[in-house]
Amino acid sequence: MKVVIFGSKGYMGQYFLTLYPDAATPSVDIADIRAVGEVLDSEKPDVVINCAGKTGRPNVDWCEDHKEETIHSNVVGPLVLVEECNKRNIYFVHLGTGCVYSGDCSTPFSETDAPNFFGSFYSRSKGLIDQLLNDFPVLNIRLRMPFDGTSNDRNLISKIKKYDRLLDTENSMTYIPDLLNAAQKLIEKRATGPYNIVNPGAMTPFRIMELYKEIVDPSHTFELLREEDLSDVAKAGRSSCVLSGQKLESEGIAMKPVEEAVREALEALKSTENS
Numbered sequence: 527m528k529v530v531i532f533g534s535k536g537y538m539g540q541y542f543l544t545l546y547p548d549a550a551t552p553s554v555d556i557a558d559i560r561a562v563g564e565v566l567d568s569e570k571p572d573v574v575i576n577c578a579g580k581t582g583r584p585n586v587d588w589c590e591d592h593k594e595e596t597i598h599s600n601v602v603g604p605l606v607l608v609e610e611c612n613k614r615n616i617y618f619v620h621l622g623t624g625c626v627y628s629g630d631c632s633t634p635f636s637e638t639d640a641p642n643f644f645g646s647f648y649s650r651s652k653g654l655i656d657q658l659l660n661d662f663p664v665l666n667i668r669l670r671m672p673f674d675g676t677s678n679d680r681n682l683i684s685k686i687k688k689y690d691r692l693l694d695t696e697n698s699m700t701y702i703p704d705l706l707n708a709a710q711k712l713i714e715k716r717a718t719g720p721y722n723i724v725n726p727g728a729m730t731p732f733r734i735m736e737l738y739k740e741i742v743d744p745s746h747t748f749e750l751l752r753e754e755d756l757s758d759v760a761k762a763g764r765s766s767c768v769l770s771g772q773k774l775e776s777e778g779i780a781m782k783p784v785e786e787a788v789r790e791a792l793e794a795l796k797s798t799e800n801s
């Protein structure tokens with residue numbers, strides 16, 4: 527199977543490259559129709575995986591002040607890839623997000639629910655493309671708050687470890703080893719449509735750090751951040767939601783319960799931090 531990964535140098539791209547180490551990794555702008563067409567004509571892939579997108583540095587607040595770049599990479603680029611892949615009958619896989627919803631555990635969002643969170647430009651751009659892709663034969667992998675047991679700066683655990691105050695709001699999260707396994711299985715099946723890829727159950731950043739204290743570093747300190755005080759530390763709003771994993775489960779693809787996954791990641795982190 528010949529694979530092309532766009533955005534292979536990014537956080538998620540690096541992980542997808544471990545799944546498909548022989549993949550071609552062009553560094554062209556995904557919104558450049560001619561450059562994308564040339565890559566597809568020369569590589570002639572069976573599968574294209576889009577890991578490119580603007581997520582913002584240090585965080586999604588960046589997108590509030592860089593709206594053109596955000597739309598260029600998060601909406602125009604994926605549309606170019608859809609069109610160019612469709613023309614050549616190439617299976618297209620896109621990395622989407624569940625950060626397009628707002629709600630609690632009582633209302634897990636399924637893949638057929640329309641976005642209802644518009645509090646950040648990042649989420650608005652991702653919600654737009656999420657809905658547009660529904661009309662095309664595309665596998666749209668919707669992940670949320672990815673984490674694992676590495677010390678990568680982009681790992682959710684590494685990020686929240688640096689915060690003095692943490693929200694205690696329940697959220698769906700995605701354990702990266704489970705994500706990669708699920709994505710590989712869906713790709714093998716040539717599945718299309720949106721799929722929520724999150725671990726069953728819900729977790730809060732505050733609870734993760736309580737477990738971090740228990741498993742990794744008892745001296746770690748942090749405080750509670752109340753939802754109404756979020757604007758003290760963030761420019762844009764943040765999506766909080768729980769997604770339904772039923773569609774993925776119905777494909778026979780299992781993800782670990784989220785607390786088990788967090789504990790596994792923290793045990794791995796403990797070995798790295800103590801070595």
Ligand SMILES: NC(=O)c1ccc[n+]([C@@H]2O[C@H](COP(=O)([O-])OP(=O)(O)OC[C@H]3O[C@@H](n4cnc5c(N)ncnc54)[C@H](OP(=O)(O)O)[C@@H]3O)[C@@H](O)[C@H]2O)c1
Nearest residue numbers: 533535536537538555556577578579581599621622623669
């Ligand atoms: N990480 C998360 O928490 C998370 C959660 C849910 C969904 N996702 C989705 O997963 C995808 C990848 O995210 P990530 O965390 O891996 O982000 P990342 O680390 O910022 O990587 C994205 C990569 O895409 C490149 N890129 C941006 N615009 C491009 C363009 N127009 N053409 C070609 N390459 C371009 C970036 O290069 P530059 O750095 O040069 O711009 C970067 O190398 C995004 O669509 C994101 O929305 C991520």
